[in-house]
Amino acid sequence: MGASDRNMILPRIRQLDEGAVNRIAAGEVVERPASAVKELVENALDARATRVTVDIADGGRTLIRVTDDGHGIEAADLPLALSRHATSKIDGSDLLNIHSFGFRGEALASLGAVGRLTVTSRTAGAAEGATIRVSGGRMDPPRPAALRGGTVVELRDLFHATPARLKFLKSERSEGMAVADAIRRLAMAEPAVAFTLRDVSDGGERVLFRADGSDAAGRLALVLGRDFIRNAMPLDAARDGFHLGGHAGLPTFSRGNAVHQYLFVNGRPVRDRMLTGALRGAYSDVLAKDRHAVAALFLTCDPVLVDVNVHPAKTEVRFRDAGLVRGLIVSGLRHALAEAGHRSATTVADAALGAMRPDRPAAPVYQMDRPGPAARAQAYAAQMPGFAEAPSARVEQDFPTQDGPLGAARAQLHENWIVAQTADGIVIVDQHAAHERLVYERLKAQMRDRGIAAQTLLIPEVIEVGAQADRLLSLDLSRLGLAIEAFGPGTIAVRETPAILGAVSAADLIRGILEELEDEEDGDPLSLQSKVDAILSRMACHGSVRSGRRMSGPEMNALLREMEATPNSGQCNHGRPTHVTLRLSDIERLFGRT
Numbered sequence: 001m002g003a004s005d006r007n008m009i010l011p012r013i014r015q016l017d018e019g020a021v022n023r024i025a026a027g028e029v030v031e032r033p034a035s036a037v038k039e040l041v042e043n044a045l046d047a048r049a050t051r052v053t054v055d056i057a058d059g060g061r062t063l064i065r066v067t068d069d070g071h072g073i074e075a076a077d078l079p080l081a082l083s084r085h086a087t088s089k090i091d092g093s094d095l096l097n098i099h100s101f102g103f104r105g106e107a108l109a110s111l112g113a114v115g116r117l118t119v120t121s122r123t124a125g126a127a128e129g130a131t132i133r134v135s136g137g138r139m140d141p142p143r144p145a146a147l148r149g150g151t152v153v154e155l156r157d158l159f160h161a162t163p164a165r166l167k168f169l170k171s172e173r174s175e176g177m178a179v180a181d182a183i184r185r186l187a188m189a190e191p192a193v194a195f196t197l198r199d200v201s202d203g204g205e206r207v208l209f210r211a212d213g214s215d216a217a218g219r220l221a222l223v224l225g226r227d228f229i230r231n232a233m234p235l236d237a238a239r240d241g242f243h244l245g246g247h248a249g250l251p252t253f254s255r256g257n258a259v260h261q262y263l264f265v266n267g268r269p270v271r272d273r274m275l276t277g278a279l280r281g282a283y284s285d286v287l288a289k290d291r292h293a294v295a296a297l298f299l300t301c302d303p304v305l306v307d308v309n310v311h312p313a314k315t316e317v318r319f320r321d322a323g324l325v326r327g328l329i330v331s332g333l334r335h336a337l338a339e340a341g342h343r344s345a346t347t348v349a350d351a352a353l354g355a356m357r358p359d360r361p362a363a364p365v366y367q368m369d370r371p372g373p374a375a376r377a378q379a380y381a382a383q384m385p386g387f388a389e390a391p392s393a394r395v396e397q398d399f400p401t402q403d404g405p406l407g408a409a410r411a412q413l414h415e416n417w418i419v420a421q422t423a424d425g426i427v428i429v430d431q432h433a434a435h436e437r438l439v440y441e442r443l444k445a446q447m448r449d450r451g452i453a454a455q456t457l458l459i460p461e462v463i464e465v466g467a468q469a470d471r472l473l474s475l476d477l478s479r480l481g482l483a484i485e486a487f488g489p490g491t492i493a494v495r496e497t498p499a500i501l502g503a504v505s506a507a508d509l510i511r512g513i514l515e516e517l518e519d520e521e522d523g524d525p526l527s528l529q530s531k532v533d534a535i536l537s538r539m540a541c542h543g544s545v546r547s548g549r550r551m552s553g554p555e556m557n558a559l560l561r562e563m564e565a566t567p568n569s570g571q572c573n574h575g576r577p578t579h580v581t582l583r584l585s586d587i588e589r590l591f592g593r594t
Helices: 018-029 033-046 075-081 107-114 163-168 172-189 216-224 226-230 273-282 322-340 346-356 373-383 389-398 431-449 466-474 506-522 528-543 553-565 584-590
Strands: 051-057 063-068 116-122 129-135 143-145 150-156 194-199 206-211 232-239 242-249 261-265 268-270 295-300 408-413 417-422 425-430 454-464 483-486 491-498 579-583
Touching (some): 033 063, 033 150, 075 129, 107 116, 172 206, 172 216, 172 261, 216 226, 216 242, 226 242, 232 322, 273 295, 273 322, 425 431, 425 584, 431 528, 454 506, 466 491, 466 506, 491 506
Parallel strands (some): 051 194
Antiparallel strands (some): 063 150, 116 129, 116 150, 129 143, 194 206, 232 242, 242 295, 261 268, 408 417, 483 491
């Protein structure tokens, strides 16, 4: 060691002052205005407020004001409420048995460290209210204030004490949208509480969100729209102390991103990768990979079964048995999807009607009542003798009457579209998409029961697959109804194919399987069952009724009846709708009929 090293002055360890500690802590708790709003509204909810009003200006940068009618804070406790790690929600003896939103006692101290914070409160029975102010960590003594009841927390100039953080904020519009999203999530968690969010920038007052107290379904309809409730499945599943409730949208009600997925654990809004992964896994069978389900899932359990103290913002959780929770979500959602049967989203029909509607709809005109079948037959007989009997006989022979939800087949258009008549409208079915789902479900059922029955090819089909030959040969495809063997370098011979697929191109089948294996390598690894299902889906696509095939009346009706009895038949394997239902009243409006 040289002389310069021996003479080097070592840095001394020292205690940071309270202001620096609070600013560091604030960086973890308060990332943006939406974080501050979330913490303050959660405090209001913990105070048992029934009405919460939030005012923001400039996206929350210059003003955040939260007013509630909760039980308030005693005047003598105000200085303590603004100090770190002071809370009335827990006593510190048990950090797992948490029944409140907040429990760390950090929010107010953190906000006071990075902004100008004023808290005014009055408890029931108090002679007057009290207010206290803190700016950049410096606290003034409390003083009397006029307030009818509850608490008003006003935060001005967020991050004025840490101006570098301002550079990381997004535009005023983006920050305001994040605030609105935080409010919507808390409003869904507490449907009985009334919420109002207002933008008061430049002295104005614009209501961004308002929700009066209601039940859970009413609140979901308000936040996610009534279309969601009409096209969602109620959830009610339980397992070993956990309960899954809420609503999940039909696969055909999906979206191009995951922003409409809301997850709650014991009433707390969370963003948890394990939970979102379980949601994605539950829909993997019915959605394309670039589509996302719309859902509001509420998971409840004994608080000791979940740790909410794993993230500064309390948005992530850790379950004692994560596998149990994932299994409950996947099985609960898949059961609901199976119960939905052939349902397809009403928005599909709305989009179809919108596409057909003229730019300038004609004014409705009076139309006489539609005559009954007997009256129509008499009119036809009078107008063209012998005509009525011929069509009637043909319809009875080729298109028997059916009372099922999807009606009776009446025609096939362009060798792909089946048109069926129901009691109050028509159904248009994509025969390829529908049969693809039916074949897929049959394959899965066979796989579960005894393995897929195979048919031996008269002449084995030789296929060049290059470097993928070894990988294919290493897979056990016999349970999938496929028998392959090596046939030289980079080449395989297919000797058996699934019997359910009939005459199918073995080469196309093998290429589809290889594509699924490539998708597994490029994206997230699939579980074994998911991998098998993906391969079966590809097989079903190759073995289904193709577009361009003419079908007889009995064949079409058989397809409709099987759709009604098959789970998930409202959408094909890729998440596209298999049919569109149009009500007669909507069709009549297209033509201006009343």
